[in-house]
Amino acid sequence: MPVDPRAVRCLVDDDGCRGPVPDGSPIALCERHLAVAADWGAAEHGVTDVLPSPCVLCGSRLGVHHPSGWLCAVCEWRHGEVPDAELPSPRVDVVYYLRYDDRVKIGTTAQPRQRLGAIWHDELLAFERGDRTLEQRRHAQFAAERFARTEWFQLSDALRRHIAVVAAGVDDPWALHRRWVSEAVALRG
Template identity: 75%
Template structure:
């Protein structure tokens, strides 16, 4: 018996020993506190994702965290988010930078986008120096050394899709514009 006199039976498949009334109360509390992941009512206006998190105060896109229903100001220039990218082609990796990676990748033969790192030319140049021993002379292409592979693994840790990370950075930059 608990403090409010509950004597309800515990369902056999309950994940914790609570009656159905208290299980429902715990689920409601979790949804209000942590949000409930579900399909957005319509695609995200910023990144196009359909996956969202519903809170009592409204929906957020689960990919880029843009508030559902907010419309980006079309009169404002799009935010510039420079990224250093790591592209694989066969057994080589290209380390480059772009503010518009989708357009840039259309001009580069590659098999796979391995990772993004937020930063511009200065960071790209630091990475070129960092992995200079593995660089193919006169190019931005590198051998897949243990050091480079480890660096990419750190960048990719916990990131299922680098484009989702890029979408979040764009969303954050848009939100910062006001």
């Protein structure tokens, strides 16, 4: 709730300020002391802004600027650092949900671009981080919808609801996968 500047003076009185509080101020501080508080907050917590160039790991343009430099807001990779090209890409297993007509394939891979490029499909519905164990659990969970001896399932209401939960808040499954890979790179240093 904004402070009424006519009724309140700056709370800071160690330097004898007690200056006027600007209209709409969330706390009773004069402009000079609001600026000091904002500078402190930026130094302590960083300022979210556009990175000078896309993150080399995940491609995000959103960063957090700290006095010590920039961090990617998505994967927290330090802007300007280059991943060690001699190290292999980290393994990130995913369970994928592909739609073709009224069927869904539930499979797993550590190389989704290569794998999905080899499967005829209409749409990538979602990625779920996990390996064969999770894939087998999903196959058992939707066994009633499964086409015999395949990884294809009838697109039922139950399967739709599950995919909606997995995909909730994710506009682009590939961006989510890039974030997982970049997090894995960042974790290994």
